Amino acid sequence: MRPLRRTGLAAAVLTAAAVLAACSTGTDASTQPTPAAAAPGNAITIGIDLPLSGPSAAPAESMRKGFELTAKEINDAGGVNGTPIALDIQDDAGDPTTGVALVDRFVQNGAVAIAGTYNSPVVLAQSDAVARAQIPQLAFAISSAITKKNNPWVFQTGPTDLGQIDGIVARLKSQGLTKPALLTDTTAFGAGAKPVLEQGLAAAGLTPVLSDTFAVDATDLSAVLLKAKQSGADHVIAWTVGPPYATLAKGAEQVGLGLPIVGTASAADPAVARLAGPAATNIFFQDAVNREKPQVKAIVEKWSGEFGGTVPSDALSAHDILTVIVDGIRAVGPDRAKLRDHLETYRNPNLLSGRIGSVWEYSPTNHVGLVGGNLVWKQYDNGTVRLADGS
Amino acid sequence: MTVVASPPRPAPSVRTTRHWRWTQPAIVLLVGAVVLLVVRPGPFDLRVLTLVAAYAIAAVGFNVLVGFAGVVSIGNSLFLAAGGYAWAILAVPRGPLVALLAGVVVAVVIAVLAGLALLRLRAYYFAVGTLALGALGTVVMRNWTSVTNGDAGITGAGYLKLFGLTGVSSIFAAAVLLLAVFLYLQEALRTSPLGLAMIVGRFDPPVADALGVNVSRTRVAAFVLSAVSAAVGGALVAQLAGGAFPDQFSTTAAISLLVIPIIGGRGWRWAPVVGAIVVIAAPEYLRFLDEYRLAVYGVLVTLVALFLPGGIHQLVRGLVARVGRRRHG
Amino acid sequence: MADRTTLDAQGLAVAFGALRAVDGVDLEVAEGQCVGVVGANGAGKSTLLNLLSGAVRPDAGTVTVVENGRSHRLDGAPGRARARLGIVRMFQTARLVPDLSARENVELGVPAPRGAWLEALGLPTSRRRAGARRRAAEDALARVGLADRAGMRAGELSLGQQRLVEMARSLASGARILLLDEPFSGLSRTAREVVASLVANLRDDGVGVLLVEHDLAQVRLLADRVVVLDAGRVLAAGPVEETLADPEVVRRYIGDIELEIGGGLDDARPSRPPVAAPTPVSAPPDLHADRTAVLEVRDLRVFYGAVPAVDRVELTVAAGDGLGIVGPNGAGKSTVLRGVAGLLTATGSVRLAGERLDGTATPHRFRHGLGFVPQTLTAVVDLSVEENLRLGWLAGSRAQSFAEAMERVGDLFGEIADRRKDPAGALSGGQRQMLAIARALVAGPRVVLLDEPTAGLAPVLVAPFADALARLRADGVAVVVVEHNLGLVRATCSTILGLRAGAPVWSGPTERFDGAAAHEVFLAATAPARTGPSLIEEEHLSS
């Protein structure tokens, strides 16, 4: 047995040396190139990637209902040139590893396009995989870094954080507010937007008197609002997802802030009014959806039964996302490359999102559907939302 | 001469266990080669298999911690993160070896400090202590933006290119190779004095002390070994996602790491691989359950924990015994 | 000759709460010498061994090891430091790791050299050392005759075989001082011989052996010197035959359970142990009109796991009667009580006042009038005395209100009645035993089972305890007591059941339990006629 043992040993050492020498760090995209066309089948599959479990489960659930209702309407009206569409809805739980794996799963299951996902870090991680798999992705995460990578296959609903900031700066100027207190949350949403916000404000000659962060799951945020109140600011810019605005509103009431709070489009989340009640007041935000638009009124009318009360903006934006993709398929058929090229020429003035007369359009150089100016300002007034004065 | 007249037992299950040290890694390498060259699965399935291999590597150390030394930790996501971030930051500029080593060193340092500080505590207190450690790790990952770039995480991390393969197949090859190495070390440890000391320390601490075993030192050693394998596993997870993000190394990841050896069968040499297949691959292929996917997974974990403490190993041993009995008629 | 190593202990003492388990013991184990330690249950034998092995830290006293010239102070040192100096201890019950093979369990004993952890890396260089360790383990297993079972998992071995594997581990450990804690309990006759010869070989090879053992026959065979412990103090020490013949030792220790060869127990009667027994011993049975039995047990078999530890036990006791169960250590006395109380799985019929109890859970039996006083002092330490009594009352038949029951117990055991608010943990050993008995009585039982109630009691408490039992019987309560102290049994019980090796060997009224009966029960060489696999002793609960 002895000689065999020695040769086994030598073999092991040799392979180890070979492996050590051969390994290096490859940086090209780490996904299999499979440019296969969409698998023919009786239905056209569209991949829907949402964080159905984990911290962003609430908005994801509203979007899922929006996608399902829209698909039902499209299929009831005969689908795309006679073939129905099928939604392949998957949960990425906000985890980048799962998100990247799902891109391959959608491709393997013959999806024509991917609508997803909600969290910016996951979309950023998926970018290489999407490019390698050559499948068009319409992401609804709002970090501007997503399209800054100039990945030809990735489109964004918009407005991005950059777009919203231009809107905010414009409003601050018109309201004569000059000393902002900047509060951003510690999730990718807030952390990603913070540098962009500081740049936007500096460009407009506004230097924040306070710049602080807070956690989205905090039970009480009055401490950070008290600092804002004592910092001599004349208004607060709060950059976070939906529910924390309710905590901020209650905190403002507790410390008697008395300053307007300028927020992001996600302040439209009905959870803010439901959680804060009358305390939700003096909060201004740009809503991606103008509820006065006739087509919005029609959809809200139809869907309000499904949502038991106000239809969340997330659901309405899901309607637009699916409509953009289906319009593309209706024009060029279920082919990924053709659909991508067509999307770069897409233009649609009467979708739900955006101000009356705003246009959702893409071009080879602009992959963001709605640009800054397309939004409408709204404000909370004792728990109800209305168009902001002077918008 | 048999000293004691004992009832006729089935032929003693005399197992020459020495061969496993080579055969187990060989089997894993063989299966890896077959999958890569013969089966050639689609990108999604290959990615899931690579994730299984990565978590199996991390679970080898955990199998030593829970199975040999009997210590429960719910904070090992910290070591996954150490490996993941070290890879994401250093792999491209400094090459794969430095990145892997850096991750392992950082994880070992944390493990030694935490081990010395916490390992005097008993089961629950230590488990919750590691939970707090993991929570602290998440807060640091989210807020130490200068190094970890906060919640946006670090993207653009390269992957281990081997044998001229590209993309996920190269990561899969690297993962299988590393898994083989770690399984070899697991078996070597199991039959070494340190491994036996850990096992007796788990089953009967007073007897271990009487045999000259420093039980707390062996537990720290087990904790450090679990950190090493978790760091390597973390590096592979980072390669798969093309970067390191706080949400990858959260409490849920720590819980998965804890559940893998328990479902596999604590201390069993195949527990990391079998457990990883159940914990990582099963949910991917339960996706048709949609909303109920996690509910079914939770019920499975509870039932195994309560009624099958020996995990799948207990099933296998029952099966082998039954086959054994049938052969002896 | 191996290097000279002696273990020397001076003035060792340790107390658990108010219970002084070991109280100023001097002991020396020289190399190549076997020292026997004997004493009744609760005399502190195992605690002394724990002090020497480092499992328990002494309150006072020193433990030093002199190893060819160099002396090491070890009073507080942990067990592992002592193991490295060659002090190896064997536990009372076989403590192997079930999942490891017999060889791996023995390898655990082989002392690991300095760089042993390197082997964990599986480097080829460490193959030689692994082979040496494996061979040492296999040699040791061969010496105990288990070479063919080296690969078997320890969990699959019988208890006797596991004890031999543990013996092999001590051999492989190259011990200089070997501390044995009742190595012979639970072994079959042939296994005892193997262990005895191994211990003798070790002693002759120059190993110092400390042998804590009940079986005086083995002590006479192996020990050069013997130390007799009683209530934590050294009663007598010296050469075996001379010490065991010392009248004081005979009176206090041997007189109870064993007679000298040749003399009957009768002549030992005049020097009755310190039970004052003021009231007439066995109240004339006819005092109680109805002679119907209140507790009848037929064909009782009690199991440890799948193996029957006790076989075909019959007992009957009428209201106001007292049944004493006697027998050598490990005869299964406690097992019978726990079987009747439902705490161990058992077959056969158990009838209390005509109502069948077998097959029911313990709480059900307590509710129907069965009282049980466990052997170890298992009063619930965190609850107060009154709360413990309340617990007992809740489990009982609740015929009387709690206040009335407390009244009755109060006059029986005044001492604990006035400490009702203190936590049970703060009571002394004797007081805790009183509390355990009071807890059973407060439930208003018709039958009370008592498991070695005087173990660990200071002699001065034995008398009041005997009075309490007598008054209890006078109240019409039937009493079944397992007791070592034969004198106490004679004073308090009307009938006696002798058990040996799990089977009844004698039963009848106390008066007829003479020397011959005692010899038959305690010293008979032949194992009683039994069927089934080798006997498993009751799990011996160390005092």
Add this chain to the structure above:
Amino acid sequence: MTQAAYFVVIGLGVGSVYALSGLGIVTLFAGSGLANFAQGDFMVLGALVAVNVVGAGFGYLPALATAVVVVAAAGLVLGGLFTLPMRHRRVDVDVVIIGTLGVATTMTTLSGIWFGRQPQRLDSPLAGAFIPIGDLQVPAHYALLLAGAALVFGAVHWFHRHTDVGLQLRAVASSVPAARDAGVRVGRMLVVAWTIAALVGGVAGVLVASVVPIAPEAALPLGVNGFAAAIIGGLASPAGAVVGGLLIGVAEALAGGYLNDTLRQAVAPVVLLAVLILRPGGLLGRTRTVRVA
């Protein structure tokens, strides 16, 4: 000065959330020696049931009653499930931890499916009322929460000290073999311990829903914070859990107020680790190992 007082009061309110969760964990641990990672899910289930009862038009008290009944029933079922294996063999403590983690995953998913994942709020009877401190004001239901925590603590303490069931529970927690020898029905007591822990969780959930937005995903963090509070008290003393919870709450509020929010998030884990390292038995608890024999 008013600012410090304000932060302390807010801290006490938030601390009561941790204390209520910690009380549930201690009740089960003191009754059965098990640590329950699904305690947060009991609270979320109680809160969501109450929100739906109020939504159906009933008042706060009927909602509280329904929530308590539903959650106690869930506790009963889980108690039965967790006691089965203990009947015939010694249970490995670390395996049971994973059992409760499995329960936590299942309950979080099922609550999400039945009640939706949107965060909910339950208006307490004192909604809208405020307690002024200088020019700052604290919502009145913080005080309600503090009073609720004190009430629940009192009830748990009274139950353990002055009822027969509580006495038998303490016997089982002290040592299962001693309890079994004393004739306590150990199996039944374990199920009772689970039911009471669930009951405490139900009440806690309803109280907490007026301050913390309740969504199924909030369950695990609630449970972990409860652990932090319970561990500080030594895992076996209800008083310890309340003191531990309030301690963390006030420390967090002060850290948030005077330092920054990042440090606020680090307070609970740091305090927990400090207590474990400096006083392994917890600030108030004795170091006592509870064996589930």
